Amino acid sequence: MILSAFGLLFTVPLSTAVVLRNDQSPDLASLKFNESLQWGACDPNIVQNPSISCAFFTIPLDYHDAHAGSGRIAVAKINATGERLGSVFLNPGGPGGSGLDSLNTIGPELVALGGGHYDIVSWDPRGVGPLTIPGDIFCFDSVEEYNGFWNGTIELNGIEMTGNFTDPADVQALLSQAPIMQKKYEELGQRCMQHPTGKYLKYVGTAATVRDMVALADALDGPDAPINYVGTSYGTLLGSWFINMFPERVGHVLLDGVVNPVSLATQETPYVWDEEAADADKVYEGLVTGCALAGPQACTVAQQGDSAVDVDATIQALLKKAHDATRKNSSVSVTSAAIRSQIAGALYSPAQWAALANTSYPEAVAAVDAESVGITSASGTRRSLRRRQMNDTVSYTTEAILCSDSVDQRGTSMKTILEDVITASRTSSRIASAVWPAPFRYCPFWPVRAVERYQGPFNKTLANKILVASNKYDPVTPLANAQALVDILGDQARLVVQDGFGHTTGSSPSQCFDEVAFAYFVNGMLPDGNDTVCEVDADFEIFNNVNTEDIVAAMTNA
Structure with missing residues (x-):
C-alpha cells in the first residue's frame, strides 16, 4: 500500500480566510526568507535512506507580525525519477508526526504513486522534532519530574473500569x-x-503550518504553481485548512483518514x-471476528x-x-x-492483530494471573511515556498543536470531562473512550491558542478537484467524517x-486504491462518483488463512 500521509525578500500570499487573530494587522515587509534551499546529507539519526536529501527553510514565527522573529523547518526531499512535474508535499499526521521520519519510511512508495514525476517533500512542522525551530514542546x-508531578493520578495509572x-x-x-x-x-x-x-506555544498552530507549506512550495516550484499534497489523519486537517485558505493554489490533493474540520472549529x-x-x-468487532475465524491454531485468544x-x-x-x-x-x-490501551492502539x-493475540495477550494473561495471587513483576510498565530519542523527557507536542487550534476555553470543568468519558464509553466506544491520557482531553485547560x-x-471554490479516502472501519477517523467533508x-x-x-x-494494502491514486496524480483522473469501493488485497492475511474479506463477510452475515 502506498500510504500508511538566502536573503530573498518575498511576500507569502495572505488569504481572505476567516481567522481569529490575537495581534495586529500583517507586516511582512521586513521578513526575509531563503531564496533557495541548500540540500545536503540528512541527520542519520532520523533519515537513513541515502536517496533522500535534507535542508533547512527559514520561516517567520508569525506571518502577520515581522517583529515576532523567525524559525526554521527541517525539510527532506526524494527526487523524481522521471520527467519532473513538480512537488508533492506530505504530512503524516499526529499532530506531531515527523515528516522526515515518514519520508524515510515510505518515500519510494510515494514516488511510485506519482509515477516518478514528482519530488516528494516532507518536513517536520513547527513544534515537531529536534531540528525544526520551534521544535518539540516540553x-x-x-521523566522523573514528570512521574513525580503525576504520581498517584489517572495520568500515570489510567482509568480502571469494567464493561462500560x-x-x-x-x-x-x-x-x-x-x-x-x-x-x-x-x-x-x-x-x-x-x-x-x-515562548513558542502560540506559534505552533496549523494555520501557520499551512503558510509554511505554501512558502516552501513557492521556493521549490514557484509562487504561482499548483500545490500538490498528501495528508493522512491530522494531515487531513492541515489539508482542509490549506485548500480553503489558499483555494487558488490547490493542485492534486489526497486527504486520507479525515478529521472533521467543522467539528474542531466549533466544538x-x-x-x-x-x-x-x-x-x-x-x-474491535473485526478483530474478535477474525480471531474466531482463525481459531486457536492462529489466534490464542480463541478456543x-x-x-x-x-x-x-x-x-x-x-x-x-x-x-x-x-x-x-x-x-x-x-x-x-x-491492556485496554494496548488493544485500542492495535x-x-x-x-x-495477530501479534496482539498471540504474543501480547498470553503475556498479559500470565502477568494478571500472577498478580491475582499476589505476585507482581517489576518488569511491567503501566503505559509508554511519550519520549523523544534526542531528549529523555516527555513531549507535549501533540497537545500543544491540537490545543493551539482548538476553540477558546469555555469554562468546562474536569468533572464534566470525566462524566463525558463515562457517557462516551456507553454511547461511543467502550474500548477507546476511557483510554487516558488522551490529547483531546487537555484543551479545555490549555492556556494558549x-x-x-x-x-x-x-467550502471554498478550489482550483482543482481533490481526492478523499477512508477505510470503512477506522478507529479514530470514522468514514462519516470523510463523507461530511465531501458533502x-x-x-x-x-x-x-x-x-x-x-x-x-495505508493500514492495509489495496492495489485498487493504489490505481485510483496513481490515475489521479499522474493523469488527473478521478472516479466519476462517490460510490467507489476498493477491496483490500486478498493475499493480505490478518490472521493465518483469514483475510479482510473473510472478516467483513462474517460481520455482515452475523
Whole structure:
C-alpha cells in the first residue's frame, strides 16, 4: 500500500480566510526568507535512506507580525525519477508526526504513486522534532519530574473500569479524581508556559503550518504553481485548512483518514474525540471476528468453535481479572487500563492483530494471573511515556498543536470531562473512550491558542478537484467524517472507500486504491462518483488463512 500521509525578500500570499487573530494587522515587509534551499546529507539519526536529501527553510514565527522573529523547518526531499512535474508535499499526521521520519519510511512508495514525476517533500512542522525551530514542546525537564508531578493520578495509572462503567464503584473512583486532575491540568499549563519552549506555544498552530507549506512550495516550484499534497489523519486537517485558505493554489490533493474540520472549529476537543472514536468498537468487532475465524491454531485468544462473542467474552474476562487485581493492589504493573490501551492502539493496524493475540495477550494473561495471587513483576510498565530519542523527557507536542487550534476555553470543568468519558464509553466506544491520557482531553485547560486559527468556511471554490479516502472501519477517523467533508465540498471532491479496517487506507494494502491514486496524480483522473469501493488485497492475511474479506463477510452475515 502506498500510504500508511538566502536573503530573498518575498511576500507569502495572505488569504481572505476567516481567522481569529490575537495581534495586529500583517507586516511582512521586513521578513526575509531563503531564496533557495541548500540540500545536503540528512541527520542519520532520523533519515537513513541515502536517496533522500535534507535542508533547512527559514520561516517567520508569525506571518502577520515581522517583529515576532523567525524559525526554521527541517525539510527532506526524494527526487523524481522521471520527467519532473513538480512537488508533492506530505504530512503524516499526529499532530506531531515527523515528516522526515515518514519520508524515510515510505518515500519510494510515494514516488511510485506519482509515477516518478514528482519530488516528494516532507518536513517536520513547527513544534515537531529536534531540528525544526520551534521544535518539540516540553513541560518537564526529565521523566522523573514528570512521574513525580503525576504520581498517584489517572495520568500515570489510567482509568480502571469494567464493561462500560458497569460497576458504580468505578464511576465514583473516577469522579473522585476530578478536583485533583483539574488542578493538575491547570498547573501543567503554567509549567508548559514557563518552560523554555513555552515562548513558542502560540506559534505552533496549523494555520501557520499551512503558510509554511505554501512558502516552501513557492521556493521549490514557484509562487504561482499548483500545490500538490498528501495528508493522512491530522494531515487531513492541515489539508482542509490549506485548500480553503489558499483555494487558488490547490493542485492534486489526497486527504486520507479525515478529521472533521467543522467539528474542531466549533466544538471543544473532548467532544470531537467522542465523534472520532465512533467506529472504534466496530474495528474491535473485526478483530474478535477474525480471531474466531482463525481459531486457536492462529489466534490464542480463541478456543475451538468460539464465536466473535466468545472471543470478546474471553478478553473482557481478562480485563475484569486485571481490574480486580488492581483494586486489591494499586501497584500491580499490568492493569486493565494498560491492556485496554494496548488493544485500542492495535486497532489502528490490522497487521498487528495477530501479534496482539498471540504474543501480547498470553503475556498479559500470565502477568494478571500472577498478580491475582499476589505476585507482581517489576518488569511491567503501566503505559509508554511519550519520549523523544534526542531528549529523555516527555513531549507535549501533540497537545500543544491540537490545543493551539482548538476553540477558546469555555469554562468546562474536569468533572464534566470525566462524566463525558463515562457517557462516551456507553454511547461511543467502550474500548477507546476511557483510554487516558488522551490529547483531546487537555484543551479545555490549555492556556494558549495560536495567533492564527482558521475556522471556516470549508467550502471554498478550489482550483482543482481533490481526492478523499477512508477505510470503512477506522478507529479514530470514522468514514462519516470523510463523507461530511465531501458533502461540504460538493462536486469538488471524490470519495473512495476502502472496505477494510484500521486507521487510514495505508493500514492495509489495496492495489485498487493504489490505481485510483496513481490515475489521479499522474493523469488527473478521478472516479466519476462517490460510490467507489476498493477491496483490500486478498493475499493480505490478518490472521493465518483469514483475510479482510473473510472478516467483513462474517460481520455482515452475523
